[in-house]
Amino acid sequence: MEPLRTGRLRLPRLLGREPPMLDLLLLALGVGFFGLMAAYAFGCEQV
Amino acid sequence: MTSLGWAQIALVLAAILAAAIPLARYIAAVAAGRVTFLAPVERAFYAAGGIDPAxxxxxxxxxxxMLAAxxxxxxxLYALLRLQGVLPxxxxxxxxxxxxxxxxxxISFVTNTNWQAYSGEAAMSYLSQMAGLTVQNFLSAATGMALALAFCRAFAAGGLRDLGNFWADLVRVTLYILLPLALVVGVAFVAMGMPQTFARYAEATTLEGAAQTVPLGPVAFQVAIKHLGTNGGGFFGTNSAHPFEGPSALATALQIWSHQVIPFAMALAFGHIVGDRRQGWALLAVMLAFVLGGTWIVYAAEAAGNPLHIALGVDPAAGNMEGKEVRFGQALVALFTATTTGASNGAVNAMFDSFTPLGGLVPLFLIQLGEVLPGGVGAGLYGMIVFVLLAVFVAGLMVGRTPEYLxxxxxxxxxxxxxxxxxxxxxxxLGFTAVSLVLPVAVASIQDQGPHGLSEMLYAYSSAAGNNGSAFGGLTADTPWMNTTLGIAMALxxxxxxxxxxxxxxxxAAKPKLAASTGTFPTHGPLFAGLLAGVILILGGLQFMPALALGPIAEHFLLFAGKTF
Structure with missing residues (x-):
C-alpha cells in the first residue's frame, strides 16, 4: 500500500478501489436488517 | 478405534464435566448479581453508559x-476492517x-458464527484481530449468555414483569465469567507454545535454501476466547490444525475442554436458577448423549479408513488420515469434530472435506439439529429449552393435558x-442452498462434482445459519454472492x-408458577430425556434428510461402489 499523504487524504483512496456507494449499500443492508428485527419484535407481540 | 483413543475421549469429557459442575454454581451466582469482586470496574461501565443495572x-x-448493541x-467492526490499512x-x-x-x-463475528472467507495471517492486521475480532468474540458470547440468563429467569418465578437488565448481564458475564477464564486459558496456551507477540512475521530460510515467511501475532489469547466463547474463528486460515494454533495433543484437549465447559455449565446453571438441579442434569444428559453418539460415528468411520485407499495398498491400521494432523490422531479429531459442530464453535483441527462421507455427515447433521448439543454459550441453552417446550407440548397431546414445564x-x-x-x-x-445450486454465479464456487459438491454448498449455509462457522472446504467463499448471502443467513x-x-x-415469565401435582409430567427423568432427544431428531433431522440423502449418504454408497468425487 502506498504511504498516505494526510493533506490529500480523500475517502475513496482511504477505502481502496471500490466505489464508496458499495459501502453505503452494505451498511444500509446490515443496519436495515437490525431495524427489521426490531419490527419483528413488535410483530411477535401480536402472536 | 482403540481403547487408548476412547480413554483420551473419556478423560477430556470427564475434565469438562468436573469443571462444569462448580462453574454452573458460579454462573448462577453471577446471574443473581451475587459476584461482586470487580464491582468498581462494573460501576465504571454503568457510569460511562448511563446504565441503572437495577x-x-x-x-x-x-x-x-440487544439488537442496538x-x-x-x-x-x-465493518469500519475497522475497511480502514485497517491506515490504522496502527x-x-x-x-x-x-x-x-x-x-x-x-x-456479520460473522457479531453473530458468534466466525465464518471466515479469508486467511487471517494473509489479510488481517493485528489491530483488526485484537480490537475487532477478539472484542466481538467476547461480546457475541456474552450476548448469548445474557439472553440465556434472561430466558432462565422466566421459569424461575411466577408473574414476572421483567427479565433483568441486558446491559448489566452483558457487563457481568464478560467481567466475571469470560475474561477470567480467557486469562487463565490464554496463559496456558502461551505455556504450550502458542505465540503472543506484536512482532512482524519471521523470515526464515528453509533447508533447501528457499525463503519462507512464518506468520506470528497475538495468537494465544485470541484462541482462548475463540474456544471459550464458542466463536471458532481462527487466527490462522487453517484454524486449530495450524502448528501455532494447535501445537500439541494437550493443547487440542484444552481447546475441546474450553469450547464445551461453558455450554455444559449453562445447562446445569439452568437447574440452579429455576431451583431444581435435576432439570439441568436432564438437559445435560441429552446433550452429552448426542456428543458421544457423534464422536463414535466420526471415530468409527474415519478409523475404518477409505476403501479405495485400502484397495490401493494403503495400510488400513491408521484409518483415513487425509486432511488430519498425525500429532492429534483419530480420537482427538473425532471428539474435536463432534464437539465443535455440536457446540456451534466452528473451530477445526482437521479438514471435513477429506473425511469419509459418513464422517463428514456427522458435523453437518449436528449443526442442522439446531446447535443445541450442547450448542453455543447461552445459545445452546435457550435453543434447547425451545425444544423442551415442543417436547412437553407433544407429551401433553399424548395424555390430553395442558402441557406445562416447571x-x-x-x-x-x-x-x-x-x-x-x-x-x-x-x-x-434449504432456501439459500436450493437457490445457490441453480445459479451459475454460485455454482461456480463449488470445487467438486456430484454429491460431494452438493455437500459443500449445503454445509456452507448450514454452518452460517447455525452460527457454527466451520467450513466443509472445497468452496470458494470469497465472492460477492457467497459473502452477501452467507452474511444474511448468519444474521437470520x-x-x-x-x-x-x-x-x-x-x-x-408473566404466567403464574403452579405447584406440581400427581398429574404433572416429570421433566427430569430418562423418559422425558428420551422424548426430548426424539423431538430434536425428528424436528431437526427429518427436515434435512432429503438433502442429506442427495449429499453425504449418496456419496457413501457411491464410494463403496468404487466412485469418488
Missing part, C-alpha cells in the same frame, strides 16, 4: 437493547478488507412462537431465532 427490562426492551458492533498495529501493511468480505466478516403452562402462543423460531434454520439453509440464523425466543420468555 432497572428491569421486559422481553421487548431486553431484545431491543449488536447493530453498533456490526458498524464498528499493521506491521505487514495489509490493505483494508474489501466491502463484501468486510460485510460478511462483520409449573408454567405452555399454551398456543408459546408453541406458535417456538415454531417460528425452529423453522428459521430449515427455511434459511441468529436474530430471527432470538426474537421469537425472547417473546416466549416474556410470555412464560
Amino acid at each position: 432497572r428491569g427490562m421486559g422481553w421487548r426492551g431486553y431484545t431491543l437493547a 449488536n447493530a453498533a458492533g456490526f458498524l464498528l 498495529f499493521n506491521p505487514q501493511g495489509f490493505d483494508g478488507i474489501p466491502p463484501f468480505l468486510a460485510f460478511n466478516t462483520a 409449573g408454567k403452562k405452555v399454551q398456543a402462543r408459546e408453541i406458535k412462537l417456538a415454531m417460528l423460531a425452529v423453522l428459521v434454520l430449515p427455511a434459511v439453509i 440464523g441468529r436474530f430471527a431465532y432470538i426474537v421469537p425466543m425472547m417473546a416466549i420468555a416474556g410470555s412464560i
